[in-house]
Amino acid sequence: MPKEQFTDAIALLKADHRKVEDLFARFCKSSGKDRKWQLAQEICNELKIHAMIEEEIFYPAFEGKIDDDLYHEAYVEHDGAKVLINDVLANGPDDAFFEAKVTVLCEEISHHVKEEERPKDGFFAQARETGADMVALRDRLMARKQELMAQAENGGLPPAQMAAVHLEAA
Numbered sequence: 001m002p003k004e005q006f007t008d009a010i011a012l013l014k015a016d017h018r019k020v021e022d023l024f025a026r027f028c029k030s031s032g033k034d035r036k037w038q039l040a041q042e043i044c045n046e047l048k049i050h051a052m053i054e055e056e057i058f059y060p061a062f063e064g065k066i067d068d069d070l071y072h073e074a075y076v077e078h079d080g081a082k083v084l085i086n087d088v089l090a091n092g093p094d095d096a097f098f099e100a101k102v103t104v105l106c107e108e109i110s111h112h113v114k115e116e117e118r119p120k121d122g123f124f125a126q127a128r129e130t131g132a133d134m135v136a137l138r139d140r141l142m143a144r145k146q147e148l149m150a151q152a153e154n155g156g157l158p159p160a161q162m163a164a165v166h167l168e169a170a
Contacts, residue, residue: 008134
């Protein structure tokens with residue numbers, strides 16, 4: 001995944017969004033418990049990595065520089081998704097509510113993506129207006145993403161950690 005593939009941090013994050021949307025679509029169209037489980041695990045890992053790079057690098061770069069409500073909502077939306085991610089991964093495909101949980105996760109992520117990508121006043125639009133160096137942010141996001149992807153392949157990622165506690169200290 002060469003840096004040049006993504007022009008800046010927002011292009012990288014949007015590419016993650018498109019990948020997860022595609023995985024959700026494949027989940028909905030697939031049949032068979034094993035295939036759905038495989039896709040659900042891939043979705044959850046992608047979302048955990050994406051949330052971590054946003055919360056560790058991207059979001060903090062814009063604290064106090066974009067609308068506070070939007071900034072806080074982004075973290076809370078992540079935490080809502082993390083509850084479902086952890087639940088799906090902990091309970092597996094034999095859970096009676098497995099498919100329902102993945103469906104609700106898809107709906108939550110769809111809402112979150114719309115909030116971030118809204119053209120005039122979404123998180124990304126506001127972030128771009130700050131004049132931050134989006135290429136440098138891309139490089140930091142890519143480096144961390146590659147570390148997390150390697151961790152996922154070599155033993156797995158830990159359960160998703162809630163971030164909203166960070167907001168209370170702010």
